[in-house]
Amino acid sequence: MSQSELDLLDQLGGTDGIRRVVDEMYVRVLADPELTHFFEGVPIEKLARMQAEFIASITSGEIEYTGADLTRVHAGRGITRAHFSTFCGHLTDALEAKNVPSHAIHQVLGKLAMYSDKVTGSSNVDG
Numbered sequence: 001m002s003q004s005e006l007d008l009l010d011q012l013g014g015t016d017g018i019r020r021v022v023d024e025m026y027v028r029v030l031a032d033p034e035l036t037h038f039f040e041g042v043p044i045e046k047l048a049r050m051q052a053e054f055i056a057s058i059t060s061g062e063i064e065y066t067g068a069d070l071t072r073v074h075a076g077r078g079i080t081r082a083h084f085s086t087f088c089g090h091l092t093d094a095l096e097a098k099n100v101p102s103h104a105i106h107q108v109l110g111k112l113a114m115y116s117d118k119v120t121g122s123s124n125v126d127g
C-alpha cells in the first residue's frame, strides 16, 4: 500500500467518514428529479453500505469490496454519462459538505472517473 493511498482514506475520515459522505450524497441524489427514478424500489441502506465500501476499497489498499460486479449491477438501467456526471456532482457537494479537502476530493473523483464505462455501459452513445 502506498502512503498516498493511506492519506486519501484518512482525508475522507476513514470508513466512518466515507459512510457519512455517501449518506449525504444519497439525500441529494434522491431529491434530484434527474436521478431519483433510478432508485425506486432499491434498498438504499444496502446500496449506501456497498457504495461506501467500494469507495473505501479504491482509496485504501486495505479494504476489500465485496459487492456485485459494477458492470452487471448497472447494466440495462439506461444510465448515461450525463447521469454519471450529475451523480458525481452530488458526491462532490457531499464531500465538500463534510469538509473533505479539495485536493482529496479531486483524487476521489479522478479514481471514480475510471469506472464510468462500467456504470454507463452501452448507453454511452446516448450520453
Ligand code: HEM
Pocket: 035, 038, 039, 042, 043, 046, 047, 050, 051, 054, 066, 067, 068, 069, 070, 073, 074, 077, 079, 083, 084, 087, 112, 115, 119
Ligand atoms: C461513481 C459512480 C458509481 C459507483 C462507484 C457505483 C457503485 C455502486 C455499488 C457499489 C452498488 C451496489 C452493488 C451491490 O449491491 O453489491 C451500486 C448499485 C446501484 N447503482 Fe451505482 N454506482 C455509481 C453510479 C451510479 C449512477 C450514476 C446510478 C444511476 C443514475 C447508479 C444506480 C445504481 C442502482 C440503481 C443500484 C442498485 C442496484 C440494486 O441493488 O438493484 N449508480 N452502485
